Amino acid sequence: MAAQRQPQGRIRINQETVVIAISVVLFLVFSIFLNKFLSQGNIIALLKNVAILGTLAVGMGFVVVGRGIDLTMVAVMVVGVAFSIWLSTQGVSFTFAIVVGGLLVALLGLFTGILVAIAEIPPIFATLAIASAVYGAGRILFSSDVLYAPSNIQWLTFIGSGTIFGIPMSVMVFAAVAFVMSLFLKKTRFGRLVYASGDNPAAARNSGLPTRPVIITQYVVSALIAFIAGIIMTGLVTGINTRLYNSTLIYDVLLVVVLGGIGLSGGQGGVRNVIVGTILVGILINGMTILNFSYTSQNLIKSVILLGALAIDAVINPRDEQTSQSGDI
């Protein structure tokens, strides 16, 4: 919102522009020095490889804008889909099992939302605990880490390997989720409520806005988006690996959100920031995989570049009393 108040014709350098600049530089460098980086196939592969990360980040961004954080997303994603697959092995049709899984996931989101909004447990602790509980429950229910979906589900195969106008369905689903979320945040009254309650929750509540239902809805939506990401993954690799809960995926998601310029203090940024962050991570991972960098050095370079982006922003836009907000982490 701050950007809209800037005088016309002057580019305001903020974190988003820094990240875009780094992305452009990396893109150019890779295009010049890496053979076939700039091929249509590779660009599509690049996008396909960040579709899941990006989808999760849209959901996380939605919560962070409202000054929350949802660390349950990866747990909900893997356990929600694994539950559906497990249910389908009990004699229920897979499509119906997915609907039931979706309901379960929505209930989990509702529960998280109630804990955060009504019991007023800080979201970082509430979601951390719930993530562990959800994964633990899943670990008891399913004996194996990896669960395979039934092989003859046509719509799932289509999500995994289908294309529309040459663009993989996984990317299309990510784009659709991002587009709907962007419209929702920008064009609906509810979307503005999310910004208002994220920017200053006390003021929002004092002026009579329904902040609690807004917060609860955010967690339900982020849980459902996590479920969608899980369905994309199941389509892509025919199964779901519940051990992803133990990976750094949830931090990567958070990183994409913060990197793109959605402050953890809430009330700022939007879907565009998520896309910017996702694309930078996508370019980085793709380039480093082509360069055949080792796993450790990939993580190191990724962290250094991400830290660099945050540092540049801190230098250009130093925090002071005017720019900082209460509740800033």
Next chain:
Amino acid sequence: MKTMKKLLLAAIAAVSLVQAPHMAQAADVEQIGRSAYLEAMTGKKVIFVPLSQGMDLNQAWVTVWQRHAARYGFTLEVRDPNMNTDAGIRALQGAIEEKPDLLIVQNPDVQTYARMLKQAQSAGIKVLQVNMQSATQTDSYVGNDWIEMGRLEAGELARTCMAPGAPSKKIVWLAGVQTGAANIFMRTGIDQIIAENPGLELVSDQPADYDSEKARQITETVLQQHPDLCGIMGIWDNAEVGAGAAVLAAGKQDQVTIVTNGAGADTGCESIKKGLLDVIYNFNAPIQGEIAAQQISELLQHPEREAGAEKTMFFGPITRVDKDNATGRNCWKIDDFK
């Protein structure tokens, strides 16, 4: 009716009397060494610290061992750290404190547990390592010959990709975790085969972290760089299905050969049938479990031998499984052993 019943009872009594001397005679015949064996097993305590019980191989081992334990009266406790090394170290520390008769360990890598295994041995606890070795050699190791596994997989690709008419001589190694014992040893075997086959080119070696989606992403990117790729080697069938998905999505299933290894679970055979994998070097986890069960019995039967006094190795069987023999024993389900 009543007389019939009485007659029947009398007949049964008569038969029992005739049988009785025979039964007494049977009780005298003792299977030689059985009572000593039973005595050695009964009441013993075995603790297993796995990587994670969520993996098919672990489930097969533990099912086999539990059956063995229930039959011969020793206890098997599984302390599952669920892939968390810190939790694993705590589980090991706890286990050493309890002084079990035997400790079974599946190592996350060669270093993490190495010192603790030494401690366990000097505390007089016998240690059996399964499938994933530590830098410390203990009483016994049962599991794969991982260098041979690397040679087998790379050899498979060398045969395919060095043959006339092969799309290229380019191959990919999708490791699991680079510090894992299995990874290090497999890489040694792979390097030997590459050295023996000049021209065979390793174009990418990225760890997929035992995750199918990561394997898919790497394969997707590598296929863009090397559209003429000939083969992919992996370390766990459940991860390499992701590589298979990327190859299928690119429509290159006839060009790229995907070879990996696995515990021999039915899911692996399904992946072969779906066309996601071409060859699995199947190390048959239930048979591995039986060999380890034999080692458990051996180690429990000789409490007089000092821990670490003898160091033995047992490599399990490895079967090459492709679409022609992805049936029967090569595709087990956990319920088959219960």
